[in-house]
Amino acid sequence: MPVSESQIRSSLADVSNEAFWLDSPERPEATAPLSANRSCDLAVVGGGFTGLWTALLAKERDPDRHVVLLEGGTVGWAASGRNGGFCEASLTHGADNGEKHLPNENAQLTRLGYRNLDEIEAAITRYGIDCDFERTGLIDIATEDYQVAGLREAHNPDEDAVFLSQEELQASIKSPTYKAGLFMERECAILNPAKLCWGLLRVCRDLGVEVYENSVVRNLENAGNTVKLTTDNGTVTARQVALGTNAFPALLNRVKWHTAPIYDYALMTEPLSDEQWSEIGWAGREGLADAANQFHYYRRTVDGRILFGGWDAVYYYGRAVSPKLYTRQETFETLARHFFETFPQAEGTKFTHAWGGAIDASTRFFAFFDTAFRGKVAYTAGFTGLGVGASRFGAEVMLDLLAGAKTEITELEMVKKKPLPFPPEPFMWVGAKLTTKALIKSDQNEGKRGPLLRVLDAMGVGFAS
Template identity: 35%
Template sequence: MSSRVPTFTDDFVNGDVSFWHRSLGPAHAGPVLGGDRRADVVIVGAGYTGLWTAYYLKQARPSLDVVVLEKEFAGFGASGRNGGWLTGDLAGSHARYAKTHGVAATRALQREMYASIDEVIAVCEKEGIDADIVKGGVLNVARGSAQAARLRASVAEAARWDVEVRLMSPQERDARLRVAGAVQASWSPHCARIHPAKLVRGLTRAVRELGVEIFEHTPVDEIAPHRAVTPYGTVSADYVIRATEGFTSTIKGLRRQWLPMNSSMIVTEPLPDSFWEQVGWQGAELLGDLAHYYMYAQRTADGRIAFGGRGRPYLYGSRVDARGHTHDWTVEALWGLLVDFFPAAASSRIAHAWSGVLGVPRDWCSTAHVDQATGIGWAGGYTGHGVTTTNLAGRTLRDLILGEPTHLTELPWVGRDVRPWEPEPLRWLGVHSMYRLYRVADARERSMSRTSALARLADLITGH
């Protein structure tokens, strides 16, 4: 049997909850909303954004009555399905933020992203949340001349935005992590590994201990000025905060606001010591690459590889597959790429595969906003960089809700106006064309020294 054909553990699971949640056992869901009620702030969505917002509001004003409404259970969505990257990468384009707010403001946003990593770590220490956090940095590898050219260009551009990243020597790269076919690599210290479900469950506990009520299995059908409507009652509040990220398209009137993009992951069984002796990876570094159809990976605390990338990127009509099933061809593609990176893993098996959705604005830049007239606020559109950005969002929404101008409320993502995505079938055609072009471009670049024109065309189609 070819090493590129995956084999599975006896207890292999495809979909449902992520491996992260499965490793902890079933979550204990809170009560369902039991009728109409009044609050100071109602937050729709019990993922990282909603929980961080509730946490910082109650820390700042303990007397506030804060209610969180969740369709499934806390952390069911992207907060419990992501790759576990607490990264300082900006959730958006430096150049696009700078175009509207200037270089200095964009640099300030980047610095806040770096600071948010340490803020998450500090809160975990304060609240006793053991989320397997190791601030081991991030290593991005180029596998081929075209990728290496993009890597060098990105590192050269980084200084303009106060991005702390540098090229690595081959010796330094291999001392940290040995990836087959790597010709060049960059390094940044601003990234930490986390166990996503441990973080979201610990944060849920901390928020409840502050007196926040979290009503689970309570879907919100409509968000309107000063109220959130559910089948079990309406919560009226001074502020209604939408913290629904990739599930925003399921709310009435918001189908074209943020596009729900799918990302998929597999995780291996625990790998033997002999494997780690061959590849290194002793510092729990996060791993990415410079392909257009990119991957992301971490070494878990129990010695597995969690490996992710794009699967079936988008469902027609902005539909969301909440169950997280991953298509067989996606599982095979991710496994093939994992083995291509680490041939020594070929004899191992896959223990779990799952998918989740992330929110993508039309300009691929995240936003945070509170409308004082309607009381409606939101944060999201993190384009896959939400683990850290949600913490910054929670603190920013706190300041906006409390009406306290701070350095956070002046950041360039606050109040950003983004046009909606095109109606169907245009957005389906655009997204699928983009990813098909990216796949073809990656294949062509194996024998090229520069970026394929097809990738530039894909960027042009969708504004990536």
């Protein structure tokens, strides 16, 4: 039965545009901004997952290291607190994308990704971080007949990828749109991302990290044996610097063209009734994502809600990064329609939150790394939506690079080789529009890739995951 426009409007009538995870009484009070000049061993720029893990791991490696963390807003307010709460093992945005870009080390990166996720889980347990972490696994879902064969071919129980027929999947999770699934038990955990940020903040401060929020770093300057970071109300002089600035303009000119802010949007329902959950099932609480280019991701919460996001990935002219872009009514209405088509059992459910935010996309769809100022500065970005888990790995890489260490991870081609940069405007905007149309057309043509996508594939640009 088609979803009516009145049902969509009613479901969205009273939403808050605050990200659900951040709209919480557990949100800590902001620390004071930097108000005087400071010096330290390591300055970390960015209070999202990358910066928090970097500060925490730095103190674990050397408890006497003096670490200062500078955040332009409040900890976790941007991408780290606005995502779907999927903490995936993949470091390469999926095995297929890893095979496309780094075939010689894809197996190694898969192993390192599983290790990284295990270590995230261990740290959450070790430090008593309450963030609703659940190692539930992930199901890729075919919603079109042509997608079933691809999932069946990926079936490999030895590699933790189990094909689910339509009947097997429907016995677990009931949706009229489901054709088949691929269950990967070790691949993914779900969590509350804001609570993880706040837990990491608490641990960092307990370990002695100085944290200054609402302290935007305006400039980075090589100062001989040190690096000078300038904010509006003070400076930090550091022996070393780690930059985790995500989609925001990079403080290093050499990498400013290697990321682009792509906006993603999500909805959160009110808690569903016991009767609705009985009709839907989903007792395993797995993370779910469908197999199209324009895909949805969705998951349950501990209080019986459903987060439903994805589909549109929007680039705004001029690499715009602004809170004004965190809402997009057209996308919210599309997501609402798709939600009720996926779960008609939820008819009458209201959405309480509808929000968006910027993702730090790279052309290869996974993180890259760089150093500057003769090794005193390390940088990582480009996680392209999988940073909840991979950010910790990025923190490890940056610390090894700053240490000048030759380790397994610093010797990776992934670390040594940067992706292609994005073009300047207006070519970036035109290219984004054309690529989006090509991806939509591919979905409409049973996944067949047209001329533009084949050219991008040959150039080593992403879109293979």
